[in-house]
Amino acid sequence: MTNLDNPKDHSTNNNSKNNYPKGNPEDHHPDKHQSISLDIEVLLHASEAPLTASSIRQYLSLSTKELQLALEILQQRLDDGVLSLTETASGYRLQVADQYSALIQQVFPQRQQRLSQALLETLSVIAYKQPVTRSDIEYVRGVTLSSGILRQLFDKGWIIEEGYKDTLGRPALLHTTAQFLDAFGLTDLEQLPPMPDLAAVGSVSN
């Protein structure tokens, strides 16, 4: 909650709950931080990767102080429900509180182990062709990439965003992590099984 890494403060707040963005003249309105906390909650629900304090501040044009207050309000609000605001090495994310793990395991026992074909394909493209952008993955797989799959890969800690590709929109570059190597019993990327000639396989098989 306290890792607000960027001390500079150059914010103006333009957010209100129901329509965004919109000018908000009363800068010291009591609901202001409440409203910011809602916007932060939206971003945390929408982001595929964990969000750092500085990226939240940048997206919503917040000062360090505003972010801190809003995060406190968010935490309080979340206490009524089942989610908790968790800070990981790569940023904040919303996760189901640990005390519900038994319920989840009971109802969805296969949820942890099973890796879907789509998830594995996405992971393979990242592992073999890294660094890649989202659209690189979409190009190779020929289908649009679902946010849910990327989120799962980030949650497992198998991929990270690092750096940007110098093209239109400066898309983030995805890499695999040391945790990915651990999970698949590899000591380095050189140990990945050699890649078949996919183009040749694909061109004949259908």
Place this chain on the structure above:
Amino acid sequence: MTNLDNPKDHSTNNNSKNNYPKGNPEDHHPDKHQSISLDIEVLLHASEAPLTASSIRQYLSLSTKELQLALEILQQRLDDGVLSLTETASGYRLQVADQYSALIQQVFPQRQQRLSQALLETLSVIAYKQPVTRSDIEYVRGVTLSSGILRQLFDKGWIIEEGYKDTLGRPALLHTTAQFLDAFGLTDLEQLPPMPDLAAVGSVSN
């Protein structure tokens, strides 16, 4: 919120907030429905697909009445935050409330999935004329069907092959799925926008 399809009531409630499952002797505890609503929230977050009323009741051993009250409490609690409980063709799901879509589109433009005209046309032929074969689609659109488009539709889970047409080569028949309805906010195929009548499209001189 009211489409609780099974009127039979044979439940015993065994849920409490912090550990599950556990015998709970005070069956009329005031917090009971609150606690059920938290469990439902967990299941909705943990499930990969929307959950029907009857599956929630089965997972948590609830009566119709209990489910209904708990869903009402959940809805109220969610009103304080940014999520909304939505009932779709295949059940309940949690989504970010509509009024925050603009914020998400602005901050994470990559989450907005665009569909090409060719894909939409193909999907429309299947949706309005189902069941259809691949060559039915090609005849209507006048174009060879690219395997990429079908792959995308299958990958999204919007169409399935089911049954065969009794003609030469017994081609597979394509249908839309419940996930298709979910994605377009429809509860059944009757809700598709009406097909424009021929007279209207015939006079293209508008």
Place this chain on the structure above:
Amino acid sequence: MNAGSIAINIDTNDSTQSNSNLRIYQTPVQHLPADLYVPPQAFAIWLEQFAGPLDFLLYLVKKNNVDLTQMPILPITEQYLAYISELDTDHFELAGDYLLMASTLIAIKSELLLPKRQNPTDERDPKAELIERLEAYAQIKEASLRLDTLVRLERDVFLALVSMPNQDIMQAELPSYSPNLLIESLFKMQLQANYQLQTHTVKVDAVPLADRIASISRQLSINGVHSFYQLLDRSQGRIGVVVSFVAVLELMKRQLVGVLKADSAINNEKNSEGDHQTNKLTLQWLA
């Protein structure tokens, strides 16, 4: 030749059709849409904007302000063919569907130019059929636009993404079964009158074919040549041999794998491992 000259040609070619709906003939230059002129080198790219020949034809009809139900075929045909003639050989795959449509249009055109038969047969009128198809396509195109206006998940509304609880804690929960399972199983046993008779044999797919196909493809694509024997996984037992054989047949059907003839397999000599009976079936990666 550019689009301007085409449009004027249409005017003079229109001999058989009523042209009351074709306002383009009254004031041809003024109604020539500006976007109809496209430099030939950009033509293929321009054509790719259309969802296909019907879409393109519909565009021409619309631009000419024609009522589809009384569409004069000839001018549209001329216009269409003139455009298609610009397609160069670099765009064969794009040209296929368009050329098919062009041949349909030519067939209709020649039909119209021939003298009418005295006794009309019950053959389908190709022009009526084309107009029907255009109408059906226009209908689907409009339907697809309406479909696109619906509130769509992951464009207009978004699913909430949340993470699951800490993985270690989740793992720790795994072996906990509810004691209710035990008592419930007894209930089920009681409730099921003839439970003894209902023995089900569930056949597990011990060696999935898809897995074998993937594994064999991988090994062969890396090493080029393998004997069938080398491709087997001993842990899979006899069923593994059968499934592997079916997998090889499937790969041969897809022309990814071929059999290396025994006498031509010279590298069999240096490859002396394994008994020579099974070595006779040597497979080669073809892709």
